[in-house]
Amino acid sequence: MAVATVANQSRNMNMNRNNTPYEFESFTTFDLFNFESYTHRYPKLVEFVKGYFSTKQHLFNPLKSLYDPFIQGTTNADGKKTYTDFYQWYTEKNPTFGSHENLYIPEYEIALVQMCRDLLFVHSRNKYILSNNARRKINNLRKTKKNNIITHANINTLISNNEKNSKSLIPKDIITKTYGKTKINNTSNREILELFNFIESTLPSELKSSNDAYIYKNFIKILYHFLRIMSFHSESKSESKLPKNLIINERSFTNYFLAFPLLLYPTYMQIDFKITLLLSASPIINFRLTNRYRFVHDNNSPPFDEIFHDVLFHGINSHYYDILLNKTISTNDIFSEMNKFIKLLQPHFDYDEKDASLYVELENNKQLVITNEPEQELTNIIIMSNNQCMVCYCLLLFMFIHETRSVELTKYLFIKNQVYQLTIEDIINNIEIAGHPGNILGNLLLIFSEQDENKAVDKFKFLKNIDCANVFINFVRLLFSLKEQILKI
DSSP: HHHHHHHHHHHHHHHHHHSOOOOOOOOOOOOSTTHHHHHTTTHHHHHHHHHHHHOOGOOSSOOOOOHHHHHHHHEEETTEEEEEOOHHHHHHOTTTOOOOOOOOOOGGHHHHHHHHHHHHHHHHHTBOOOOOHHHHHHHHHHHTTTTOOHHHHHHHHHHHHHHHOTTOOHHHHHHHHHOOOSSSOOOHHHHHHHHHHHHHSSSSSSSOOOOGBHHHHHHHHHHHHHHHHTTTOOOGGGGGGSSSTSSSSSHHHHHHSSSSSSSEEEEEOOHHHHHHHHTTTTTTTEOOOOOEEEEETEEETTTHHHOOOOTTTHHHHHHHHHHHHTTTOHHHHHHHHHHHHHHHHGGGOOTTOOOOGGOOOOOOTTTEEOOOOTOOOSTTEEEEEEHEEEEHHHHHHHHIIISSSHHHHHHHIIIIIOOSSSOOOHHHHHHBBTTTTSSSSHHHHGSTTOOOOTTTHHOOGGGGBBBBHHHHHHHHHHHTHHHHHHHHH
């Protein structure tokens, strides 16, 4: 009887624990954060973080992303954005287009201070930051519960279901960590402290005025360790697709990207379509820096996957790094030409972000066109504003440059099709993209679909009402009007 009683008590305790509320995420505010526990060993790091966030206390939270004006532009008094001339900035920084190893880039401040902030939170809380996938499911679970309480049992069920249904076959211990159930282990704890030591050694002091953390080789080292820690040291599904000489350890990673022809520039905020085009005119490549598992398209992926996806996947299209690695053309030559190409087209895609019409959804019976074609009925047809037209052209150029290659634009529009008088039927039947034979119109116009993974329609609501065929034929007309200038480039 005594044994049975003990067993029942144990079972009851387990049930009680499973039914207690599960606090899945909480972050100490700036004023209450225990900086003092780090000040003795890392005084410069603490001063760096406190100094930056003292006037931005609401952003002292690992779920908040800082805006980076170098990449994302500055807003003028009239509300119009001005963007960095990335090619000019790069040529002034590295006029010989040589090694990046010792370049001093103070613009890295925003990425660095966010990494320091997030490492402080992970170390002080002794657990990883909840993944977006987990947060989304927990929020959905909360909506289905009458009492709005998430219990340990609910979370355990989510973990079990997620493990069974995971498309990417993420191991259970990784799924568990993404739900905040697992504390950081001794290895990660030690690595965070070692990274703090390295950052501390690179920050300015009374004897050293320069911020060596902004020297490229040091920043890349910090970046590697940050991504490794925040990825739980898990083996990414992308690792099998990496170049043979890129193994995920510090030496291989740093050596690979120090020899890489492009300069890495991470931002926490994901950049928009226009900035993607502007960056393609320079040897600077952006990727999303994140402190937790997030969706990369349909997969819940570790932070390391962002660099693989944005740099080593799309970078082949947008920045030709495979050609540059093979040294079949110089970095200076290719981006001198790309800069001219983007500058030529920029007046046609540089829309004004403050134009409210870009974000308004029209009535279903209205249809937006760029030009009124003779065969179109005038009923319910509205001619687009200039800014709406430029958004459409921006998105199509994004599809060409980010998803394919800009050279395909000239190859298939100007060489394969020798005459200007193209109909929609001509375009559908005669234009194809290398490796993707068939309907170029269908491939490119996916960007205007509500199902497209780039989610342009979520931002620009007016796109739900556009005549896609009309947009594309006018895009082709624009390119042919610039044909001679493009072919010279």
